[in-house]
Amino acid sequence: MRAFWTSVVVALVIAVGGALALGPVWNTPAYEAFTTSGARVATPGDNLVGPTWSGQRKG
Numbered sequence: 001m002r003a004f005w006t007s008v009v010v011a012l013v014i015a016v017g018g019a020l021a022l023g024p025v026w027n028t029p030a031y032e033a034f035t036t037s038g039a040r041v042a043t044p045g046d047n048l049v050g051p052t053w054s055g056q057r058k059g
Helices: 002-026
Strands: none
């Protein structure tokens, strides 16, 4: 039983450490992270489907 609790604690330490280490690196918005000429990501707030799109299927 001691080995089980030790493995649980080690898994939690690894998970929290990884989240803290990688959090700032991977939390970049797409419009900032992909700024090459090949990426077609607009700034947030731009409606890419048109002003009259309601999201409902027609027909």
